[in-house]
Amino acid sequence: MTQRDYYEVLGVARNASAEELKSAFRTLARKFHPDVNKEPDAEEKFKEINEAYVVLSDADKRRAYDQFGHAGVNGAGGVPD
Numbered sequence: 001m002t003q004r005d006y007y008e009v010l011g012v013a014r015n016a017s018a019e020e021l022k023s024a025f026r027t028l029a030r031k032f033h034p035d036v037n038k039e040p041d042a043e044e045k046f047k048e049i050n051e052a053y054v055v056l057s058d059a060d061k062r063r064a065y066d067q068f069g070h071a072g073v074n075g076a077g078g079v080p081d
Contacts, residue, residue, distance in 0.1 A: 006052035009052040010028065011024055021057055025049065
């Protein structure tokens with residue numbers, strides 16, 4: 001499965017402030033929460049939204065994501081043994 005850009009998932013610019021991220025997350029989380037939205041793919045969208053927010057709301061994770069993309073936050077890379 002191809003991972004979407006976290007900024008795209010939340011619908012914010014790459015230079016979005018913490019407040020803009022939080023606002024976008026809350027709006028989308030309400031819209032796609034499985035208890036509210038009964039669409040078959042709502043739960044997957046909700047998980048994707050949550051994952052994007054967890055990464056982008058943490059300054060260190062966001063910096064790693066901005067520099068290395070998904071590989072920077074999914075544990076890929078590093079020094080080989």
